[in-house]
Amino acid sequence: MPLPKIEREEMSFLTPAEIVDLAEAIHARHRAPVSVGAYGGLRIGELAGLRQSRVDLRARAVTVAEILTEVKGKLIAGPPKTRAGRRTVGLPPFVVHELEAHLAAAQRPSSHIFTAPGGGLLRVLGFRARFWVPATKAAALQGLRIHDLRHTAVALWIAAGATPKEVAVRAGHTSVSFTLDRYGTRRPPGRSRRVGAIQ
Helix, strand or coil, X not given: CCCCCCCCCCEECCCHHXXXXXXXXXXXXXXXXXXXXXXXXXXXXXXXXXXXXXXXXXXXXXEECCEXXXXXXXXXXXXXXXXXXXXXXECCHHHHHHHHHHHHHCCCCCCECCECCCCCECCHHXXXXXXXHHXXXXXXXXXXXXXXXXXXXXXXXXXXXCCXXXXXXXXXXXXXXXXXXXXXXXXXXXXXXXXXXXX
């Protein structure tokens, strides 16, 4: 009996202009995580777990050392799942400026960079329902998932000429072969937002 075919998850890739549209459509307190996700390739759990001590504005980089996951309504902090997941990621200067503005506008002291409106830890389900979905609709990007920011970052790195090894390290992949299998090595289409893979 043949095994059922495993369908590859469809990915979405934003253009830089669409990233700007999304960042402008979302609540001001969440513009910075959109930019860090789209250009730094951090997963939502990595964004939620990012501490101020892991941000080096002078070096224009953030270090992924902790993630936040929500299990049955309880937030659990822990290290990345793999050794490769712990990494330092460089950011473009304009994203660093976004981070600086975000930190300057913080109303409540917190050890974490990106927090809930009340200053507590960021809960993904609440963030998605209250901020993400309305913003994607306002930016005419309905159906865009938070994880697609990470796909966008990888696509931008490839388009900029990063090698598969460089992409794997930045993304925190355990192997180059996974990166090649997932994304391929060619540049993404210029205006097509939804494609199966960068190939």
